Amino acid sequence: MSLVGHHIGRYRILEEIGSGGMSVVYKGLDTALDREVAVKVLHPHLAGKEDSRKRLAIEAKAVAKLQHPNILEVFDFVADDSQHAYIVTEYIRGQTLRQYAEKHAFDPPEIAAMAIHEVAAALAHAHEAGIIHRDLKPENVMVRDDGAIKLMDFGIAKILDREDRMTMTGALVGSPAHMAPEIIEGQEIGPEADVFSLGTMLYYFSTGHLPFSGPNATATLKRILDGSYEDPRKRAPAVSDGLAEIIAASLARQPSARYPNARRFQEVVFEYLGAVGFPRPGEELAWFFLDPSAYRVQMVARLVENRLQMAQQLVDQKQQVKALSCLNQVLALDAANPQARQLLDEMKRTRRRRSATRRGIAVAASSTAIVALCGALLWRDRGHSRNLQDSPPPAAIPQTASVPAEPRPSPPVDSSALTSGDPGLTGKSPNGVAPPTTTPGERSALERAKPFHPPKKAVDNVKLTLLFRPYGYVQIDGGKRQEEDARHEFQLAPGTHRLVYGCRFCEEESTTIEVSATGETIRLQVQPKPSSLLFRYEPRDAVISLRGKSKTATESEHSPFEISFPKGEPQQQKVEYQITRPGFKTKVDVVSVSPGESKLFEGRLEPQ
Secondary structure, eight states: OOOTTOEETTEEEEEEEEEOSSEEEEEEEETTTTEEEEEEEEOHHHHTOHHHHHHHHHHHHHHHTOOOTTBOOEEEEEOSSSSOOEEEEEOOOEEEHHHHHHHSOOOSHHHHHHHHHHHHHHHHHHHHTTEEOSOOOGGGEEEETTSOEEEOOOTTOEEOOTTTTOOBOOSOOSOGGGOOHHHHTTOOBOHHHHHHHHHHHHHHHHHSSOSSOOSSHHHHHHHHHHTOOOOHHHHOTTSOHHHHHHHHHHTOSSGGGSOSSHHHHHHHHHHHHHHTTOSOHHHHHHHHHHOHHHHHHHHHHHHHHHHHHHHHHHHHTTOHHHHHHHHHHHHHHOTTOHHHHHHHHHHHHHHHHHHHHHHHHHHHHHHHHHHHHHHHHHHHHHHHHTTOTTSOOOOOOOTTOOOOOOOOOOOOOOHHHHTSSOGGGTTSOTTSOOOOOOOHHHHHHHHHHSOOOOOOOOOOOEEEEEEEEEEEEEEETTOOOEEEEEEEEEEEOSEEEEEEEEOTTBOOEEEEEEEOTTOEEEEEEOOBOOEEEEEEEESTTOEEEETTEEEEHHHHHHSOEEEOOOTTOOOOEEEEEEEEOTTBOOEEEEEEEOTTOEEEEEEEOOBO
């Protein structure tokens, strides 16, 4: 029976947004705090079972202790003898990672690596807290409307006892296409099982295909157990050798051959992205989610430039195989790239020269032997001729005589050189002959002899695009202020302009921008305002400790604690505080704060 329109506790159920084998997920309203929430309710046939309620409680407690910006936040749960057993979490406005990828391909594959890097960061936090997800798949990752990645649905997670090194065994649960072999076989489960799922997701988003898939679940599971899949570079030529190696290590058949946990996987992906020119994957990914098409164009250009530079360095270091790998990636992204073609031609010429040199050395060695033999014979013949005194000398050829040479054809004209402009720029004339040298005075005269070209007319207005994370208002050159949005467009004259921007919960900033004659796209991040926390507690000399700072209740009321937020990240933060005083019970609590928010906490410590 649907619960839409009913109340569960203080939560009014608004609509159903999903369902699974264990539960139904509803969008709800927290009537006490007047905020949207997600309510995950156990199916009625499970709610009456004690083990199902315990499992729900384990999930809630496991996730509640995970405080990470990429993990869904748990607000409340009920798993006692009430009619309904449920978990209440933050409500995400957005879509799943799979839904997003179906609309906007993660191309080039480095975008896929950025997305999986963020998932791995969340998963690493869970692994370090002793929690394994076990059902990692694109449907369990949300892309919020502001571009934040959120890992959710730890419904079949299991708490690991670090001291006893407990592991998971048991029933087959999870998504077949992303399931590690050891789960299928019912073996002991460790963090490597989640690493395997990260590898399947990286493969899927990089190529558009699953590494293991069959006509049905049984066939898919068999292929996973066989451990065979097609090389991702065959599916998508733009997949680099480095990315293919990360995928291969993640999808190793034996857990011991994979990365040991999500943190190590994240580190390897981070190192790879840094090497190809993207050292801040989280920020880059947010810009991609904001405007996929525009970001993709810029990313390809940056990636191509990075790979060309690396290829040139590798050629200089005589590492031809690695250089060729970089050029292959460039040509997969830009098949007509002239620099890549030119560098390939140079590599071919170098290879031919080396081959010719090796052949020449062999020929020279044999020629030296022949010359030596001829020299010996000539010396013998000259010695014999000295005995022939009566023989007349041969007729001498006058030194001034010239032998007419056979006419030689001119070298072919390179048609591209004919249109390349001043031959002096390349050091050769169109027919391949070096131009005559000129003195500085002659060059100056030549420059003066060039025809005069009148200056070009003024350039028309060009397009300026401003992309905000998450959004902001804009004012240019003192004009009308455009209201808050993630994207703003203007038609402006090239040159210097004054930009003022901000948002309702962030600091207003002012800066100067330069707009070129071809237009500009500029990315901006707002700086969220700090939040203030003040405490009105009895006794007044009780000490409040928060994020390494301590104040008495009196001091905090007059000088509140300030909670800062990273630039471009106007998300709620969880803050833990502690209130202590000798002779009284210590109070510890965790609260959520938002940018620009002021909160007052009042109360009284209980005597011991």
